[in-house]
Amino acid sequence: MNWLGSESSQRITLLLTICSDEADLGRRTMKSASLRTKWCMLGPLIIFAVLVHGCGTTGGRSIKTHRLYTTLEPPELVALAGFSGPGPIEQDSFAPGQRPVAVIIGYGGRRVTLEIVERNTGRSVGKNEIYVDSDMVGCATFNITNSGNYKLRLLEKGAEQNSFKFMVAQGMPKMDGNDSIISRMDAALQRDARDAYAYSTRGHAYEGKREFDKAISDYTQAISLLPNDVALRISRGRTYLAHGDTNEAINDFTEVIRLNADAATAYIYRGFAYQKKGDWDKSISDYSEILRRNPDTEAAYILRGFGYNKKGEFEKAITDYTEAIRRNPDNALAYYYRGLVSGKKGVFEKEVSDFREAIRRNPKLGIAYNQLAWVLASCPADRVRDGKAAVTTAWDACEMAEWKDAAWIDTLAAAYAEAGDFEKAVKYENQALATPVPPGVDGTETREQLARMQQRLSLYEQGHPYREELTR
Numbered sequence: 001m002n003w004l005g006s007e008s009s010q011r012i013t014l015l016l017t018i019c020s021d022e023a024d025l026g027r028r029t030m031k032s033a034s035l036r037t038k039w040c041m042l043g044p045l046i047i048f049a050v051l052v053h054g055c056g057t058t059g060g061r062s063i064k065t066h067r068l069y070t071t072l073e074p075p076e077l078v079a080l081a082g083f084s085g086p087g088p089i090e091q092d093s094f095a096p097g098q099r100p101v102a103v104i105i106g107y108g109g110r111r112v113t114l115e116i117v118e119r120n121t122g123r124s125v126g127k128n129e130i131y132v133d134s135d136m137v138g139c140a141t142f143n144i145t146n147s148g149n150y151k152l153r154l155l156e157k158g159a160e161q162n163s164f165k166f167m168v169a170q171g172m173p174k175m176d177g178n179d180s181i182i183s184r185m186d187a188a189l190q191r192d193a194r195d196a197y198a199y200s201t202r203g204h205a206y207e208g209k210r211e212f213d214k215a216i217s218d219y220t221q222a223i224s225l226l227p228n229d230v231a232l233r234i235s236r237g238r239t240y241l242a243h244g245d246t247n248e249a250i251n252d253f254t255e256v257i258r259l260n261a262d263a264a265t266a267y268i269y270r271g272f273a274y275q276k277k278g279d280w281d282k283s284i285s286d287y288s289e290i291l292r293r294n295p296d297t298e299a300a301y302i303l304r305g306f307g308y309n310k311k312g313e314f315e316k317a318i319t320d321y322t323e324a325i326r327r328n329p330d331n332a333l334a335y336y337y338r339g340l341v342s343g344k345k346g347v348f349e350k351e352v353s354d355f356r357e358a359i360r361r362n363p364k365l366g367i368a369y370n371q372l373a374w375v376l377a378s379c380p381a382d383r384v385r386d387g388k389a390a391v392t393t394a395w396d397a398c399e400m401a402e403w404k405d406a407a408w409i410d411t412l413a414a415a416y417a418e419a420g421d422f423e424k425a426v427k428y429e430n431q432a433l434a435t436p437v438p439p440g441v442d443g444t445e446t447r448e449q450l451a452r453m454q455q456r457l458s459l460y461e462q463g464h465p466y467r468e469e470l471t472r
Contacts, residue, residue: 113155118148125150178205196225200232207235212243230256234265241273249273264290264297271303280307298324302334309341317341332362336371343375346470348384351375369397370408377414380470387419406435410453417456417465425460429453 116125147168185202188195203218219236226232237252253270256263271286287304290297305320321338324331339354355372358365373394376386394412401408409432417425433453437446456466 115153115155117151117153119151120149178208181205194225196222196229196232199225200235203235203239207239207242210242212239215239216243228259230259230263230266233259234263234269237266237269237273241269241276246273246276262293264294268299268303271300271307275303275307275310278310280311283307284311296327298328298331298334301327302331302337305337305341309337309344314341314345330361332358332365332368335361336365336368339368340371348375348379348381352384364400366397366400366408369393369400370405370411373397373415374411377411377418378466378468380468385418387415387417390415391419403431404435406432406437406453407449409435410456413460414456414466417460422460422463425465426457429457429460433457 113127115127117123118125149167182202182205185198185205188198189202192198199218199222203215203222206212206215206218216236216239219232219239223229223232223236233252233256237249237256240246240249240252250270250273253266253273256266257270260266267286267290271283271290274280274283274286284304284307287300287307290300291304301320301324305317305324308314308317308320318338318341321334321341324334325338328334335354335358339351339358342348342354343351352372352375355368355375358368359372362368373390375384376390376393379385391412394408394415397408398405398412403409409428413425413428413432416422416428433450437449459466
């Protein structure tokens with residue numbers, strides 16, 4: 001599918017929406033009538049993480065738009081630098097610690113190499129090879145910690161194809177907040193009540209403030225003006241998901257697929273919506289369709305594996321996670337979820353090995369620390385438990401969560417119990433019970449979690465450690 005049109009060159013406007021949620025980076029508004037509005041998504045792991053932890057909302061972070069103009073000469077690729085927050089941005093400048101995001105746009109089905117170098121010395125700071133998917137979009141992030149002048153280079157067959165210069169400096173100005181954006185879009189709509197861009201931008205800001213009803217209303221107004229705009233329907237569908245309106249979300253994603261059968265984004269989100277409903281067969285079907293169209297979509301392997309896991313088809317789940325790892329050996333989440341399935345099968349050594357490998361690949365993956373500590377503390381197999389290692393690992397997890405996750409503090413209590421320190425086990429179990437637990441859909445999950453924690457507290461008070469059942 002060639003959405004660039006039949007002309008040899010198309011001038012387009014790319015509107016990068018900068019926010020803390022990496023899956024929201026890269027909103028592209030095509031100004032040319034011959035071009036179709038799409039969404040740029042980050043790599044599959046980031047997509048998956050966002051879907052699992054909040055359905056892709058911005059979490060209230062401030063956002064700012066950054067317009068970049070360029071010309072696409074098919075079959076050339078264009079490299080653009082945006083950044084993923086939090087933090088300020090001003091044109092082509094970034095603050096130390098921010099992550100410039102390279103957005104590659106061009107013909108799909110190609111692997112390209114991106115490199116950041118110091119402009120003065122030519123020293124390489126980082127290099128990424130990425131795949132440009134069937135939507136003709138690929139993204140990669142780089143972490144720049146030092147001030148200086150840099151160049152992002154797009155390489156093909158070792159030669160520089162094109163580049164984008166940027167600067168990293170201290171003292172950057174603050175970004176506009178959501179309230180400021182809403183105020184400016186209010187003024188824009190007073191001037192022109194049919195400004196679809198203003199409705200869309202204000203809707204995004206309301207979404208960032210988690211005012212979902214207002215966001216949905218604005219997206220709906222924009223869709224009434226641009227009924228074939230797939231990006232707007234994905235935005236509204238994502239907001240419906242965050243609001244808990246799963247059926248409405250599915251309707252939007254289904255309409256996107258009708259408008260553009262190659263819209264991998266819509267399949268990803270609709271598959272996740274089906275997961276939220278517990279319709280594992282339909283979610284697996286959507287992820288399978290993504291993989292049929294583009295076997296390099298790592299997120300689809302992980303999400304489909306999650307569906308197989310829920311259905312009890314453990315071997316199929318492990319196959320999917322293993323394939324994700326084969327395609328990207330640094331895919332820490334794939335190791336983590338494969339470890340979970342191995343634990344369900346009773347292959348505890350493999351479970352521990354995968355959790356440790358997930359941590360090695362991503363030392364900031366807190367869920368892997370917590371789950372590893374839980375197995376080391378409570379595994380029914382004596383040969384696997386290690387109280388001392390469990391305490392160290394659980395402590396690291398709690399530090400990452402800033403001691404705000406009751407379940408992880410509960411894990412630390414189990415670790416101390418396994419290590420024989422029941423005084424601290426009781427202390428931290430009480431702390432876990434006093435830490436707010438996020439409510440489930442109907443509160444049932446929360447009540448059950450608190451009941452289990454209370455039972456473990458009773459065990460520790462009697463000087464007994466906690467053990468998982470042999471069959472998980």
